[in-house]
Amino acid sequence: MEIDNLHSIQARDGFVCFIQERHHEQLLVYVQGLCRRFRHCISYADDAMQQYYLKVLQFYEATKAGYEAKGIRFLRVMVRNELLGMSRKRKSLARLGEIYHGALPKSTDALGWAAETYIAEFFEKIVPFLSGEDARIMRLYIEGYSHEEIGEELGMKPSTVGVRIHRAKKILAPHFEGWWRKKKPRIQ
Numbered sequence: 001m002e003i004d005n006l007h008s009i010q011a012r013d014g015f016v017c018f019i020q021e022r023h024h025e026q027l028l029v030y031v032q033g034l035c036r037r038f039r040h041c042i043s044y045a046d047d048a049m050q051q052y053y054l055k056v057l058q059f060y061e062a063t064k065a066g067y068e069a070k071g072i073r074f075l076r077v078m079v080r081n082e083l084l085g086m087s088r089k090r091k092s093l094a095r096l097g098e099i100y101h102g103a104l105p106k107s108t109d110a111l112g113w114a115a116e117t118y119i120a121e122f123f124e125k126i127v128p129f130l131s132g133e134d135a136r137i138m139r140l141y142i143e144g145y146s147h148e149e150i151g152e153e154l155g156m157k158p159s160t161v162g163v164r165i166h167r168a169k170k171i172l173a174p175h176f177e178g179w180w181r182k183k184k185p186r187i188q
Helices: 002-037 043-058 062-068 073-100 108-129 130-140 147-154 158-175
Strands: none
Touching: 002 043, 002 062, 002 073, 043 062, 043 073, 043 147, 062 073, 073 130, 108 158, 130 147, 130 158, 147 158
16 A cells, blocks of 8 residues: 555656656746736746646646646646636735725735635625625635636626626625725815
């Protein structure tokens, strides 16, 4: 049993080393290009690559099967998805920061991986005020998804999603003072 486990770990590590030796430079250049295209800090490329390698280790069998079927295209999709996930977390923290008025730390690097805690806390607060569908839309919005992505997920037009978000914000505004429409400071 232990020998089988040792062999599977060695096979996994061998696969990861193979991927790194053969495709690391191509994938890094690809994700750096995505960072430039989406106007992200170039250091996000390194972070996305680290997360990618963690996923390869965690989901070795699925990654290996995908790689054998589709080659480097499969790996590019994995890296792109990691970068998109990081981007969504950054948007999510920005949107939550609007709600909590700076109560969140400013650095998204350290906190970006803990955004789920704040999302869950906020979601618990809004559920009593919204319908199930509107709460689901707001959860996706707070998680950083665009109107188009939410519409695709829920089978709605992006404009409908925007209207539903706007209406949900109006419903939630009295419960989260200053969130939806920030009050202008009074000049005395």
